[in-house]
Every structure is written in structure tokens, then in C-alpha cells.
Amino acid sequence: MSMKAQSERDLAHELSRLHVVTDDGIDTCIVGMDILIAVKGGMAKQELRQIAYRTHRAHRGLALDGRCAGGKRYKWLVSAPH
Secondary structure (H helix, E strand, C coil), rough: HHHHHHHHHHHCCCCCCCCCCCCCCEEEECCHHHHHHHHHHHHHHHHHHHHHHHHHHHHHHHHHHHCCCCCCCCCCCCCCCC
């Protein structure tokens, strides 16, 4: 076995013994906690999608009103679609 493979195996073993406790109730020593972590991760991902949708909707509304939708304007004019 190469030195790199050995060190990666040792690192994986050390990480498997890592104990993590967070303020929102996650404790990696509790059996079944991986399911809670997966659910919380899925919920966070969905919330990010909702934030992106609301942000895009707001920026589109601003642009359609001829207002700046973020960043510097550079004095460009928005013309109505023909």
C-alpha cells in the first residue's frame, strides 16, 4: 500500500471517530442522526431555492418597472419591449 493510500485510510478512520454536537440538536453519536442531518440538509436546500426564486422575481419586477435591479446603473436606459 502506498504512503498516500495509508494516510488517506488513517484520515478516514480519524474522521469516523469525530463527534459533533450542534445547538440545533444534532449529535453524531446518536444512532439514526444521519437521517435528521439529511432531512435538515434537504430543508436548507429547498429554502435556498425559495430565496433564489423570490430574489429573481423581485429583480425582474424592478427591471420591468425600469428601475435598477442591482449593481451599478451606468446610466443605461431600459426601453419598453416592442
